[in-house]
Amino acid sequence: MPLAWSVQGEPIRIGLTPVFLDDQTSFVEDWRAYLERRLGRPVAFSQRSSYRDIMDLLLQGKLDFAWVCGYPYARYESELRLAAVPVYQGQPLYRAYLIVPSGDTATRSLADLRNKLFAYSDADSNSGYLVVQYQLLGMETRSGEFFRRTFFTGAHRKVVEAVAAGVADGGTVDGYVWDVLNEFHPELTSRTRVVSRSETYGFPPLVARRGVDDRIMREVQGALLSMDRDAEGVALLKRLSLDGFTQGSSSLFDGIRRMMAAVRGSSGAAQP
Template sequence: MQNIPYLIKFITKSLLPGLLLLAGCERGEEVRAVDFRKTVVVSDPVTDAHERPILRAAVGAMISPKETHGIYLQLLAYVSNKMDMELDFTQRKTYAEVNEMLGQGEIDLAFICSGPYALGSEDHGFELLVAPVVQGAPVYYSYLIVNRDAPHQTLEDLRGTVFAFTDPKSNTGRLVPEYWLALLGERPETFFQDVIYTYSHDNSIQAVAQGLVDGAAVDNLIWDYFARENPVHTARTRIIKRSEPYGIPPIVVGADMPRERVDLIRGLLLDMHMDPEGAAILSELMIDRFVPADPAWYVSIQKLQETVWALGEHDTP
């Protein structure tokens, strides 16, 4: 690919983020900590000597498996180059960090999960820009996965086991399985023996594959990506439940970005699939094209949260 001048601040807290935090250990069991930390330092390339406006962009680690970091970087560099802007690229580990940066005007544009958009856009003031179309539709699913060799066939079979959530604010990685449990009159802290947070879907897939946890709920886009590109871990898991479709994780912009710039970036992304260079980048991410995003696509996630809260209050003694 041709050289594109941009400034990168590639902040990766870890490729396999953090210390897996164990919850629900009131029963006195020994806390089992699994450390996935591996740090990679990426040096800044030489930037253009000419002063240009800066496009500050972020991608949550749970949206982007480590294998696709470079491709997301190419996508954002494609946009910044077309806009004649420098790219200031930031990687963040949690959904909350990216939401806060958007709300505080520290970044202009971000790939975020559907849950943080549906449940946090009003608090943080960011707005929809575009959404990707994958396999013909702007939707995605939550997969409930277990180890290939495990006997579990249903969610009910996972009672008393160790389960992995991705992020506290994740739709597919936490909210959906909480909703499934709420329909059963259960809560994670009473249904499972232990719950851990992996802070990325690829970590959850790997944890199930290696038998570190008994089950996990993951984003189908991430599972399907690995199943196609690098199935070493997905081949050791089974999908035992799939959710209804939800509005796909969108690209959002901060409230302070000038309207003219917002419109230009939206236009570039909407036309990206018609440009050979842009189409090649999208293909690597398994994205067909970008389309205008509709806030109505994410209402079902808000209703999901309301249902979990309502059933949880009903079950509380």
Template sequence: MQRRTLLEFGATWSLLQASAQAQDRKDERAAPLRVGLTAVILADQAAFLTRWSNYLGSRMGVPLVFVARESYQNILDLLFTDQIDAAWICGYPFVLHQSRLQLLATPLFHDKPFYQSYLIGQQGKRSLLSGWSDLKNQVLAYSDPLSNSGWLVAQAQLRAVGLTRRDLRRSFFAHGHRNVAEAVASGLAQAGCIDGYVWETMQLQKMAVVEQTDVLWRSDWYAFPPMVAKRNDNNPALRTLGDALQTMTTDAQGASLLRALNLTGFAKPDAALFEPIKALAASVNMIRT
């Protein structure tokens, strides 16, 4: 009798263990992939991110949630402490932390994985301010300390015209490209460093703030801000995310989401594209090569 009881207990325990393991696997499969990003320049940002996350999640077979933060540093902190799984960041923080990151996909703007940095001024003031050499004693708005287009490019250009940050009357971080445009349009800054893709997208959406600014200067072309993950993260959902992004052009819903982003697709990433940003950072002593 005791032997039978022990056998029944053992069988029950085995069933409970198997059930718990199955539940763990189910919970593991159901765990959402968390993707960090800074503000998307869209009037209906929350609604758009919900549509995009639902679309990607349905293609991946894994729930996906977007986690928005104010700065690239906030996003990197979350990524490196495993609070998010992937991130849409700028090329500058990618080259700073390249040894710790893997590329998942690179957006395509007008079918190319490149964008420019713009120097913008208040509309109608071109006669007073036409370029970098006119910025002495002026107020300059930057986007983010880890932005290629909104900070790094500006440091190289100021150096090229013989100016330092001390030659400016003042400079400040607006914490977002849209905020840079607003600062310039309102006169809070005489000039601003902004992502050209963002400025063009805001113009396409007929945002009043961008119509109150003029483009004074355009940079060379640089690799578009990529989607990344930690280099040592072997979560198979990350590869699935890259594939889902790269195939968005193949169906109507994906194509519609891309149009809303003013992108023409996502491409397989190529680390070599980011070498010019690395060289730019080295030229102003912001990175070792």
């Protein structure tokens, strides 16, 4: 079927952030073409630099779908619908890694990084922010007092770079991102050392705004969930080192909800 016939009508708008999918323009373009063919209608990807921007667009109805972190999903759950959860190493789960420069052989846990420089990826990221915030609760302190200085890099990959270059003494990073980097860019990850791996959390999901058309929701879900069944889809998934997508359930993100509640409860003035 010629492509031109298939891309008629209102486009489906999907939001992405570099927090997690970093600088993969060609992949995004290929994925878009794949989805257009599968859905038989135009697909438009919007990329924004932070989860906050993407969530704003989604909540304002300017996007239909977005690939976001479990943390914003848990926060805005009432206005969102879970579309699909990626399957990584057979499970829709991932971990957060605490990393330090490879030259630092002394650090055994987060507690050893007191009064050090620390890198987060995004304030709306689970693995890149919330996990550490939750751990700091256990030490009865907040990041502003525990660390000497913290900063956001806006992407998991850049947390790895900041720690590798020594700009930060430690950082928290999406374990999936670190693993993928370790596979394709070992020269970068080799300059860092993973101090600890967190428990598992629900993998950053694809969500839809609550008002999205049911038919479109079903079509998109169908296209995503069956990606692992055709060669082109498998090739695209392989580029992301993912096994596929699954329906997933809201309960996958219970761990995140628990941490979110704990952090909110403690600080009063909650992080955004």
